[in-house]
Amino acid sequence: MIKFIDLFAGTGGIRLGFEQACQKLGLTTECVFSSEIDKNACASYELNFGHNPYSDVTKINELPAFDFMLAGFPCQSFSYAGKRKGFGETRGTLFFEVERLLAEYKPKGFLLENVRGLTSHDQGRTFETIINILKNLGYSVDYFLLNSSDFGVPQNRVRIYIVGRLHGQINMTLQSDVGAADSHKFKQQNGQLSLFSEPKTIRVVKDILEQNIPQKYQCTDDFVTKLKKVIGDDLSKLHGYRLIDYRGGQAIHSWELGIKGECSRAEIDFLNLLIANRRKKTFGTHQDGKSLTIEQIKTFYSKNDLGEILSSLLTKGYLSAYDNKYNPVAGNMSFEVFKFLDPESISITLTASDTNRLGIVQNGKARRLTPRECARLQGFPDSYQLLDNDGAVYKQMGNAVSVPVIEAVITDLMENNELFVDVTIKGHKMRYA
Numbered sequence: 001m002i003k004f005i006d007l008f009a010g011t012g013g014i015r016l017g018f019e020q021a022c023q024k025l026g027l028t029t030e031c032v033f034s035s036e037i038d039k040n041a042c043a044s045y046e047l048n049f050g051h052n053p054y055s056d057v058t059k060i061n062e063l064p065a066f067d068f069m070l071a072g073f074p075c076q077s078f079s080y081a082g083k084r085k086g087f088g089e090t091r092g093t094l095f096f097e098v099e100r101l102l103a104e105y106k107p108k109g110f111l112l113e114n115v116r117g118l119t120s121h122d123q124g125r126t127f128e129t130i131i132n133i134l135k136n137l138g139y140s141v142d143y144f145l146l147n148s149s150d151f152g153v154p155q156n157r158v159r160i161y162i163v164g165r166l167h168g169q170i171n172m173t174l175q176s177d178v179g180a181a182d183s184h185k186f187k188q189q190n191g192q193l194s195l196f197s198e199p200k201t202i203r204v205v206k207d208i209l210e211q212n213i214p215q216k217y218q219c220t221d222d223f224v225t226k227l228k229k230v231i232g233d234d235l236s237k238l239h240g241y242r243l244i245d246y247r248g249g250q251a252i253h254s255w256e257l258g259i260k261g262e263c264s265r266a267e268i269d270f271l272n273l274l275i276a277n278r279r280k281k282t283f284g285t286h287q288d289g290k291s292l293t294i295e296q297i298k299t300f301y302s303k304n305d306l307g308e309i310l311s312s313l314l315t316k317g318y319l320s321a322y323d324n325k326y327n328p329v330a331g332n333m334s335f336e337v338f339k340f341l342d343p344e345s346i347s348i349t350l351t352a353s354d355t356n357r358l359g360i361v362q363n364g365k366a367r368r369l370t371p372r373e374c375a376r377l378q379g380f381p382d383s384y385q386l387l388d389n390d391g392a393v394y395k396q397m398g399n400a401v402s403v404p405v406i407e408a409v410i411t412d413l414m415e416n417n418e419l420f421v422d423v424t425i426k427g428h429k430m431r432y433a
Contacts, residue, residue, distance in 0.1 A: 014111070020407045151201065174409065
């Protein structure tokens with residue numbers, strides 16, 4: 001019997017992958033403690049595992065004996081989407097709760113999961129600190145950057161997985177593989193061999209779609225009418241399109257849809273020119289471009305109607321002006337859907353803030369993904385029960401781990417390392433010192 005704890009448990013995705021791996025290997029498990037502070041996540045956890053894990057890990061002073069630690073410690077401090085303050089803020093220091101409990105209880109092994117940005121935060125010093133701490137506690141450590149799309153999960157999701165073994169050198173056959181950079185490259189590379197010893201299980205978005213979708217997930221008639229004004233009646237042309245105001249490329253913008261008011265062709269062309277040029281290095285190095293003066297705008301817009309266009313777009317709210325500089329009023333929160341997934345490829349990375357606005361065109365109709373489809377994009381089985389609260393589930397799935405990746409990492413760890421005494425793996429009795 002492997003006794004384990006599940007810290008920063010969320011909705012239980014790491015636990016589920018751990019239990020699936022152990023069950024596949026014929027190992028019995030018992031979760032002796034779990035901890036999560038988000039009440040909706042706790043409700044999902046209780047619905048599926050039979051007990052509520054609500055507790056604050058910083059206030060845990062005594063635990064039952066355990067053999068293995070699971071911990072998806074909070075990632076906002078290291079994420080590219082966050083402020084990346086790392087150990088300089090409270091959430092970043094929650095890793096030290098992991099350290100505290102490992103030091104006190106010395107389990108035989110652990111699995112930690114976090115965002116890719118952890119490895120590069122503070123020029124790699126944060127990650128180096130974490131690895132050194134784990135090694136100083138007596139653990140042999142290995143880690144991998146893995147993309148969920150390599151494990152039968154149709155989502156481009158790269159995460160860092162850190163495993164440790166208390167006694168002896170850790171042995172793993174997995175190797176880091178960040179996979180395709182985006183859905184377009186995924187389609188190009190689909191079917192090619194990777195660093196994995198076994199062929200990949202490839203799944204794409206169309207493989208997780210539900211049928212007979214309730215009306216509440218369909219895009220509104222008004223939004224569909226606006227979309228058709230831009231791309232025509234064939235909504236399948238939306239596959240892979242992002243609805244966003246500060247990028248060009250395969251994107252549709254609010255001024256093209258007329259969300260804040262109808263724009264003339266000249267106004268649309270001007271705004272498209274503005275977002276294409278404002279990111280040029282000659283105007284500054286801001287990631288998403290910078291505000292431009294009229295003199296700077298005239299370097300790429302030479303028509304005589306500039307004053308009229310600027311005035312009109314300011315009135316409609318597509319432009320803002322400050323200190324005689326002009327900037328698009330950019331964002332993606334005004335769109336019912338901010339990204340239409342390509343059914344023949346993988347999804348973009350799910351996040352807590354906008355999973356509820358991922359879309360798909362299915363059978364000629366534009367709609368949002370359902371909560372169950374988002375759970376499938378994380379590899380949760382349909383037997384996993386979802387709350388009757390769409391908003392909570394969308395957020396949870398944006399924060400969740402990809403279950404099959406956890407299963408693969410744990411399987412590799414258990415098969416190649418002498419962690420437990422008198423256990424049976426694949427029918428063979430193993431006696432480990």
